[in-house]
Amino acid sequence: MFTLIATTTFGIEAITAKELKKLGYDDLKIDNGKVTFEGDELDIAICNTWLRTADRILISLGEFKAETFEDLFQGTKAINWANIIPSNGKIHVVGKSIKSKLYSVPDCQSIVKKAIVESMKSSYKVEWFPEDGPTYKVEIGLLKDIATLTLDTTGPGLHKRGYREFAGAAPLKETLAAALVLVSDWSAENTLVDPFCGSGTILIEACLIAQNIAPGLNRRFVCEDWPIMDPDNFEQVRSSARNSIKTSPLKFLGYDVDDKVLRVARQNAEKAGISKYIEFHRMDFNNFSSKKPYCYVITNPPYGERIGDEESVINLYKKLGELKQHMPSWKLYILTSYNNFEKVFGKKADKNRKLYNGKIQCYYYQYL
Incomplete structure (x- = not known):
């Protein structure tokens, strides 16, 4: 049994915790940017395959006070690394240090690597390791002189679903897009519209949720090459995930003013295997209209920071406010960094949530 950490973007820890509870995990500890819980090798496979809003799944290997390099070396060496890393394991150490006496991250990385090697020398009774086997990325994190050592089981971040080779000018991470959908009260019985769909990420993530398609179903994870991981675990999880897929006749509607980015959105939906459920149309939002009496809008419009200028952004936000006035039964969920959004929109939001x-x-x- 391991202590596992699901890392997240700041602001969505509670959403990831809710996902974990739905998967059957209890005794969750929520901190800034992470949710900690207990699990075994099968749980590592389940969480990597199924979590939509987490960034990575880490194994916590040790935590101790380290005010000197000797503290760091001895604390690291005391861990039985041979329990997880084989004699040919390729060890890569990354690090970070916040408000700690040991502030030189490169030095800390070097000391941790040396201590791991010394620990493994003692276990394997050899003096040299080829490091030509599977990859093990160790992170040394120092916070207020407390050292935490973790091992990454994921590899490329969990937002790498495999369907998005290309993105627009200001792409939204898949994990954040999924969080926007999960925070809303949208369900598959209701039409979902994104009038600023860009490369289609929000609509694709919503469709994956509606059809219960595991976000990690079509990719591999770095831990699959580890000797301690039974390959049957991932095969079992993937087989179960394939059998859990639902079908929905619902159409998702995406609009954007840019033909090029719409072509990318269609390619992404095709690669995700859900293109028949999503319609993408070219439309300037200033000309947007609909006869649908009841609809959900989840969108990430231009902020005026990365794309678009402030005047055009203000006009778009005013138009969104007019849409809500004319369609009071519509529910709008809008992510933006624009400070005066509610003032320009013309109405205070029923709820708002800080996200990054x-x-x-x-x-x-x-707006509910």
Whole structure:
């Protein structure tokens, strides 16, 4: 049994915790940017395959006070690394240090690598390791002189679903797009519209959720090459995931003014295997209209920071406010970093939530 950590973007920890509870995990500990829980090798396979909003699944290997390099070396060496890493394992150490006496990250990485090797020398009774086997990425994290050592089981981040080779000018991470959908009260019985769909990420993630398609179903994870991982675990999880897929006749509607980015959106939907459920149309939002009496809008419009200028962004936000006025039964969920959004929109949101799109602080405004 391991102590596992699902890392997340700041602001969506509770959403990831809710996902874990739905998967059957209890005794969750929620901190900034992570959710900690207990699990075994099968749980590593389940969480990597099924979690939509987590960034990575890490194994926590040790935590201790380290005010000196000797503390760091001895604390690291005391861990039985041979329990997880084979004699030919390729060890890569990354690190970070916040408010700690040991502030030189390269030095900390070097010391941790040396301590791991010394520990493995003692276990394997050899003096040299070829490092030509499976990859093991170890992270040394120092926070207020407390050292935490973790091992990454995921490899490329969990947002790498495998369907998005290309993206628009200001792409939204798949994990954040899934979080926007999960925070809303949208369900597959209702039409979902994204009037600023870009490369289609929100609609694709919503369709994967509606059809219960595991986000990691069509990719591999770095831990699959580890000797301690039974390959049957991932095969079992994938087989179960394939059998859990639902079908829905619902159409998702995406609009954008850019033909080029719409071609990318269609390619992404095709690669995700759900293109028949999503319609993408070229439309300037200033000309947007609909006869649907009841609809959900989940969207990540231009902020005026990465794309678009402030005047055009203000006009778009005013138009969104007019849409809500004319369609009061519609529910709108809008992610933006624009500080005066509610004022321009013309109405205070029923709810809002602070989220981060990359390093940009945003608010998720919810009009119910």
